[in-house]
Amino acid sequence: MSITNLERFLPEGTLPFLKTWFGEHIIHIKITRKRQSKLGDYRKMPDGSHQITVNGTLQPELFFFVLTHELAHLLAFQEFGYRISPHGQEWKQTFRMMLVGSISVYANDLKPIILKFAKAPKANFMSSPDLVKYFHIEDCEDESLYIEDLADGDLFIYRNERYSLDGKRKKNYLCTNLENTKKYIFRPLARVEKIS
Structure with a gap:
C-alpha cells in the first residue's frame, strides 16, 4: 500500500x-x-x-x-x-x-x-x-465503563460473561466469573458493562 x-x-x-x-x-x-x-x-x-x-x-x-x-x-x-x-x-x-x-x-x-x-x-x-x-x-454513549470505576462487590459483564468484582490486588482487580466461579485478574482500564 x-x-x-x-x-x-x-x-x-x-x-x-x-x-x-x-x-x-x-x-x-x-x-x-x-x-x-x-x-x-x-x-x-x-x-x-x-x-x-x-x-x-x-x-x-x-x-x-x-x-x-x-x-x-x-x-x-x-x-x-x-x-x-x-x-x-x-x-x-x-x-x-x-x-x-x-x-x-x-x-x-x-x-x-x-x-x-x-x-x-x-x-x-x-x-x-x-x-x-x-x-x-x-x-461513552454506551453503557460500558472502566473496571476501576466499580466498587467491590459490583457485578459486571465482560465479553458476554458475568463477573463480580472482589477487590483490588496491587494495580489490577481480582474478579470472579459467576458462570464457572473461577477467579480472573483484570487491568484497571478493562471496558465492562455494570449490572444494576
Missing part, C-alpha cells in the same frame, strides 16, 4: 512525516480488521523489506500514533542494529523523537497527553490510562 493510499486512515498533515520516515525503505502496510490482542505489528521480512500491520478500525490520530510506534521499530533497528531490544532504550528514544517531531498533527487537547507519554514511551498502548481514556471518548 502506498503512502497516499493511507490518507483516508490518517489525520491531516501526516504525509510529510511519513515520507521522511519511510525514506527509501520498502514497507508493506497491511490494514487489518479489529484485533483484541494488538493495534499494530512490525516485522522485517526475509527479503529485507518491512511489513507493518495496523488495525483499520482505529480513529485517525490513534492510527497515526500506532503507525509511528511501528515505524520506530524499523528506524531504531536501522540506526542501532538488530541486536537491540524491540522496546528497549533505543526504540524509546526513536519513538520519543518521532512523537515530539510530529506533535503538530494531533488535536490540541491530545497534544499534552502525547507529550506526557513521550517522556517515557511504553511498549503497550494500554499502559497509558490517559491515552486509553482519550481514545474511548466516542464510546
Whole structure:
C-alpha cells in the first residue's frame, strides 16, 4: 500500500512525516480488521523489506500514533542494529523523537497527553490510562465503563460473561466469573458493562 493510499486512515498533515520516515525503505502496510490482542505489528521480512500491520478500525490520530510506534521499530533497528531490544532504550528514544517531531498533527487537547507519554514511551498502548481514556471518548454513549470505576462487590459483564468484582490486588482487580466461579485478574482500564 502506498503512502497516499493511507490518507483516508490518517489525520491531516501526516504525509510529510511519513515520507521522511519511510525514506527509501520498502514497507508493506497491511490494514487489518479489529484485533483484541494488538493495534499494530512490525516485522522485517526475509527479503529485507518491512511489513507493518495496523488495525483499520482505529480513529485517525490513534492510527497515526500506532503507525509511528511501528515505524520506530524499523528506524531504531536501522540506526542501532538488530541486536537491540524491540522496546528497549533505543526504540524509546526513536519513538520519543518521532512523537515530539510530529506533535503538530494531533488535536490540541491530545497534544499534552502525547507529550506526557513521550517522556517515557511504553511498549503497550494500554499502559497509558490517559491515552486509553482519550481514545474511548466516542464510546461513552454506551453503557460500558472502566473496571476501576466499580466498587467491590459490583457485578459486571465482560465479553458476554458475568463477573463480580472482589477487590483490588496491587494495580489490577481480582474478579470472579459467576458462570464457572473461577477467579480472573483484570487491568484497571478493562471496558465492562455494570449490572444494576
